[in-house]
Each structure stands twice: as C-alpha cells, then as structure tokens.
Amino acid sequence: MSLTGIDAPAVEVRALVRDFATARGGPPRRALDAFNLTVAPGEVHGLLGPNGAGKTTLCKILSTILLPTSGTARVQGLDVVTDAKRVRPLLGIVFGGERGLYARMTAAQNLRFWAALYGHGRREGRRRAAELLERVGLGPRANEPVETFSRGMKQRLHLARGLVGDPRVLVLDEPTVGMDPVSAHEFRDLVEDLRGEGRTVLLTTHDMAEAEALCDRVSFIDGGRLLRCEDPRVLGELLSRHERVRAAGVPEALAARIADLPGVERVRATGPGAVLVETDRGGAALPVLRTLVEAGVTDVSTAPPTLEEVYLHLIGERGMAVRP
Amino acid sequence: MSAALPAFLAAARTQLGEFRREPGTLLMLVTAPFFAVILLSVTEHGGRADLAAYALLAPAVMTSVGMAVMEAGESIFRDRASGVLEAIMTTPAPLAAVLSGRVAAITAVSLLGIGECWLVGALGFGVVVAVAHPLVFALTLAAAAAGIAATGVLLAAVFVVGRNVRSFQNSLTFPLYLLGGAMVPVAFLPWGFEALSRLFFLSWATDLLRDSLSPGPVAAFWPRLGAVLGLSAVLFAAGFWLAHRLVRRVRRTGTAGFA
Numbered sequence: 230m231s232l233t234g235i236d237a238p239a240v241e242v243r244a245l246v247r248d249f250a251t252a253r254g255g256p257p258r259r260a261l262d263a264f265n266l267t268v269a270p271g272e273v274h275g276l277l278g279p280n281g282a283g284k285t286t287l288c289k290i291l292s293t294i295l296l297p298t299s300g301t302a303r304v305q306g307l308d309v310v311t312d313a314k315r316v317r318p319l320l321g322i323v324f325g326g327e328r329g330l331y332a333r334m335t336a337a338q339n340l341r342f343w344a345a346l347y348g349h350g351r352r353e354g355r356r357r358a359a360e361l362l363e364r365v366g367l368g369p370r371a372n373e374p375v376e377t378f379s380r381g382m383k384q385r386l387h388l389a390r391g392l393v394g395d396p397r398v399l400v401l402d403e404p405t406v407g408m409d410p411v412s413a414h415e416f417r418d419l420v421e422d423l424r425g426e427g428r429t430v431l432l433t434t435h436d437m438a439e440a441e442a443l444c445d446r447v448s449f450i451d452g453g454r455l456l457r458c459e460d461p462r463v464l465g466e467l468l469s470r471h472e473r474v475r476a477a478g479v480p481e482a483l484a485a486r487i488a489d490l491p492g493v494e495r496v497r498a499t500g501p502g503a504v505l506v507e508t509d510r511g512g513a514a515l516p517v518l519r520t521l522v523e524a525g526v527t528d529v530s531t532a533p534p535t536l537e538e539v540y541l542h543l544i545g546e547r548g549m550a551v552r553p
Numbered sequence: 554m555s556a557a558l559p560a561f562l563a564a565a566r567t568q569l570g571e572f573r574r575e576p577g578t579l580l581m582l583v584t585a586p587f588f589a590v591i592l593l594s595v596t597e598h599g600g601r602a603d604l605a606a607y608a609l610l611a612p613a614v615m616t617s618v619g620m621a622v623m624e625a626g627e628s629i630f631r632d633r634a635s636g637v638l639e640a641i642m643t644t645p646a647p648l649a650a651v652l653s654g655r656v657a658a659i660t661a662v663s664l665l666g667i668g669e670c671w672l673v674g675a676l677g678f679g680v681v682v683a684v685a686h687p688l689v690f691a692l693t694l695a696a697a698a699a700g701i702a703a704t705g706v707l708l709a710a711v712f713v714v715g716r717n718v719r720s721f722q723n724s725l726t727f728p729l730y731l732l733g734g735a736m737v738p739v740a741f742l743p744w745g746f747e748a749l750s751r752l753f754f755l756s757w758a759t760d761l762l763r764d765s766l767s768p769g770p771v772a773a774f775w776p777r778l779g780a781v782l783g784l785s786a787v788l789f790a791a792g793f794w795l796a797h798r799l800v801r802r803v804r805r806t807g808t809a810g811f812a
Contacts, residue, residue, distance in 0.1 A: 249807055289807075292643040296804045317645045328636025331567070333574045338567075345563030346644035346651070348556035354563075394644070 237306030275444035321396035325403030347394035380407030560646035564654025588612035616666030656705030700785030706792035
C-alpha cells in the first residue's frame with residue numbers, strides 16, 4: 230500500500246530517466262538522466278539550472294503530464310504513474326510564460342473553470358476565484374479578459390490557478406519570468422506565505438538571487454543530472470566570493486597590477502582597454518575597486534557571477550564525481 | 554466530490570462563452586439557411602412538395618453534425634496551442650468529461666439550425682412542414698443530439714493526438730453526412746453503403762425524423778430509437794476509452810503541448 234502519511238517526503242525522485250524521440254529516427258534525446266531528488270514536506274526547494282537542464286521535464290513528470298522512461302517519482306508517497314489520479318489533487322503546477330490560460334476569458338472565469346476541474350461546485354468555485362484573485366493582487370482586474378493583461382499579471386494569474394485546487398505541493402516552473410521587480414518581490418512574499426501555510430514548493434528558476442532568498446535548499450541541475458544539492462547560503466557565498474568587476478579604460482600595466490591583488494582569480498580583456506576581473510575570495514572586489522579608482526578609472530561596475538560561472542566553480546571545486 | 558460533473562458543466566459554460574466571444578465559431582448556423590434555400594428551391598421547382606421535409610431536415614442535420622465535428626476539433630486545436638490541454642491533464646478531471654461538456658454545448662447550440670431551416674421554409678417559400686408525430690420527433694431529436702455529441706467526443710479524443718486537425722475535419726464531415734442519411738435516406742444508397750450506414754446511429758435517427766414528419770404511422774419506433782441510443786452509447790464509450798488511451802499516449806510521447 231502506498232505511503233501517504235505525513236512522514237512521506239513531499240517529493241521523492243529516484244533514478245528518473247526521460248528520453249524524447251528525435252526526428253528522423255535519430256538517437257533519443259535524454260532530458261533527465263538518473264535524476265534523484267528528495268523534498269521534505271513544507272520545504273521550499275529551488276531547482277536551479279540553465280535552459281535545457283531538465284527542470285521543466287521534471288515538473289511535467291511530477292504533474293503527470295509526462296511519463297518517465299524509467300525510474301520513479303512520488304508525490305506525498307504516491308507514484309505519479311500508477312497513482313496519477315490520486316496525485317493530481319495534491320499537486321498544483323504553475324507554468325512559466327503565458328501558456329495555460331484562456332486568453333479571451335476574464336481572470337475570474339478562468340479561475341472558476343479551473344476550480345471546477347478540481348471538483349469544486351459553482352458557488353465554491355466563485356468563492357475560491359475571488360479569494361485567490363485578491364491574494365495575487367488581481368482583484369480589481371477580475372472581470373477583464375486575460376489577453377489585456379501584462380505578462381507579469383498573467384504570471385500572477387497562473388499562480389492563482391496553481392493554488393485553485395488547494396494543493397499540498399506546488400510546482401512553480403520559472404514563475405517570475407516576465408515579472409517586473411515589484412511584482413517579483415510580491416511574488417516572493419507570496420511564496421513565504423505558502424511556506425507559512427505548510428505547503429511544499431518546488432521552484433525552478435534561472436535567478437540565483439531568487440533561489441537564495443526563497444529556498445531552504447537548492448539543487449543544481451544540468452544535462453538532466455543533479456550536480457549538487459546545497460543550502461542556499463552556499464549559493465550566497467559563491468555569489469559574493471566570485472563577484473566580478475568590469476572596467477573600461479584600463480591600461481595594461483594597471484591590469485597586470487590588479488591581477489596580482491590577493492583574491493583575484495584572473496583578469497580577462499573584453500575589449501580595447503576593457504577588462505573583466507574575476508575574484509575567488511569574499512571581499513576581494515573591494516581592493517580591486519579601490520585600485521581602479523585610485524588610478525583614475527571611473528567606468529567601473531560590479532556584478533555577481535552568471536549561473537554558468539557558478540556551475541563552473543561548483544564543478545571545478547568538487548569535481549564531477551556527483552555525475553554517475 | 555468527483556471532478557467529472559463540475560468539469561463537464563464548466564466546460565459546457567466555457568464553450569457557450571466561446572460562442573459569445575468568437576461568433577465566427579457559429580458560422581455553420583449562418584450557412585444552414587442558405588443550404589435550406591438551395592435544397593427547397595430544387596424540390597419546389599421540381600414540383601416535389603412531398604420532399605420539402607427532406608429539404609429542410611438535411612441542412613439542419615448537417616449543421617448539427619458539422620458543428621460537432623468542426624468545433625470539437627477547433628477547441629482541441631486551440632487548447633493544445635494555448636497550453637490549456639497540458640494544464641487540464643494535471644487536474645483531477647478526466648479529459649473526456651471536459652470534451653463531453655464542450656461538445657454537449659456545441660450540439661445544443663447547433664440544434665438552432667432546425668428552427669432556422671423551418672423559418673426559411675415558412676418565410677421564404679411559404680412551406681410549413683408540420684411535425685406529424687411530435688413525441689417521436691422530440692425523442693428522436695434528443696437521442697440524435699446525444700449521438701452527435703458522442704461523435705464529437707470521439708473525434709475530439711482523436712484530435713488530441715492529431716496535429717493536422719483542420720484538413721481531417723473537412724474531409725470527415727461529408728462521409729458522415731452520407732452514412733448518416735442526412736441528405737439522402739440510406740435506403741437509397743447502394744447496398745454496401747446502406748449496410749455500413751446501419752452501424753452509424755445517425756442513419757436510424759434521420760429515418761425516424763423524416764418518418765415523424767409524415768402523417769403515416771411510424772413503424773417499429775421503439776426498436777429504432779433503441780438502435781439510435783445503443784449505437785450512440787457505443788460511440789460515447791469508445792470516445793471515453795479513446796480519450797483515456799490517447800491521453801496516456803501523449804503523456805508518453807510528450808506531445809500534449811505541440812500545436
């Protein structure tokens with residue numbers, strides 16, 4: 230008998246493989262490769278990876294849209310293949326982008342439709358729709374067609390749709406794509422509320438700062454494989470340790486001097502007189518900035534490392550041993 | 554509470570709303586009176602007033618079947634393209650319940666074609682076709698509507714996996730009109746066609762509808778109505794089974810979101 234008690238992990242994925250057929254009978258493309266993941270009940274878990282890493286494929290398997298090629302995936306102890314009917318009421322999914330809504334229907338009509346598909350009668354559907362629209366800040370626009378909404382508003386409506394079945398596990402597939410900074414901030418507050426309600430959230434994102442701010446743990450995925458599962462503080466350390474400094478109008482002698490500063494990993498020329506200084510130690514950016522400014526260079530900016538660079542550091546520091 | 558009934562009702566409401574928001578989806582109701590004018594002109598000009606009922610019934614039935622086939626396909630096509638189909642697959646509601654709700658609404662609205670065609674006869678030609686057996690007419694019409702809805706569900710389920718839905722829809726309607734006896738009673742068809750058409754509920758239904766408009770007695774009404782209902786039930790069951798199977802197939806192939 231399936232384990233559906235509170236002790237069961239909210240999400241448990243073991244050796245999950247998903248292949249997709251390719252055109253002209255070529256070898257199948259492997260989107261997930263022996264992927265493992267465990268998410269505890271009530272946890273906000275970040276799934277961080279570049280495009281094509283396998284994040285959306287995992288979300289689709291968990292939400293029963295896709296069947297795995299092999300391996301198992303369970304939601305609250307229920308297998309997403311053999312117990313799909315029982316999994317669906319437990320899980321809500323929020324797609325990234327603008328798909329999954331009836332554009333010509335109003336926000337309220339959309340939510341009432343989706344509420345019905347979760348078994349809610351007409352009155353309950355109206356109540357839930359009104360409540361959720363208020364919650365995501367779309368109450369005043371409830372009776373306007375979705376096609377008139379901005380991308381960020383559609384994302385918020387997606388979130389309301391994901392919550393309409395009152396799921397215990399919510400899968401958010403790049404939910405802040407297209408949101409302006411204010412909306413993204415409000416969205417983060419909403420995820421905090423969901424955590425407070427004891428819901429489990431699996432959040433896929435490219436945004437490392439978002440993952441660091443929201444998540445209890447972060448899994449790094451690439452090429453369909455789990456690279457590392459870390460405390461988000463590790464991510465924060467990586468972001469600050471590998472801070473980058475861009476500068477223009479830097480003479481070669483100055484660039485050489487900066488390369489000798491402690492904590493400077495390397496200095497790359499990115500154009501005539503332009504350099505990108507990469508650091509590998511927390512606080513190393515400060516002497517770099519000071520040296521540049523003292524030498525009269527004022528076209529200077531700092532930036533966190535890109536996701537790809539964090540990946541390189543992650544892999545470089547601990548090797549690829551996590552990849553079986 | 555099972556999600557099937559609320560999903561059925563919500564899908565029906567959504568489809569009715571779609572008719573309001575996109576009047577182009579009702580185009581067949583616009584063309585039905587023109588077909589009625591053509592056919593009635595032929596029968597009246599040929600001095601065959603006795604065929605007036607046939608001339609009015611044909612475009613009405615064609616409208617109903619045509620709308621069920623075309624709009625069921627269109628709704629699936631739109632849902633695939635907009636990502637709604639994928640989202641439906643994540644809910645507890647069976648896809649067949651959603652399809653049934655949509656097609657039921659389409660079929661109900663398509664029955665307006667009967668009134669249109671009768672009005673064309675009365676206002677355009679002064680031909681008032683009386684319903685000699687109202688109960689037979691009403692029961693047969695209800696059974697036929699159920700069968701047409703079942704046909705729509707079955708085809709919509711097929712369209713879940715098909716990507717060239719539009720050309721398929723256009724090609725499919727005419728064989729259905731023929732085998733359903735919409736324009737010509739199937740008894741007039743060559744033997745092979747007639748035998749095949751007897752497996753299709755609509756051939757029984759159109760014969761009964763024509764009989765209900767004639768003053769003479771309606772022979773073997775209940776067994777014939779039973780044939781309409783039985784064959785419709787088979788279609789419904791096939792539609793539900795196919796929807797279940799094909800949803801599993803798109804889950805395996807990962808093509809639910811392909812447009």
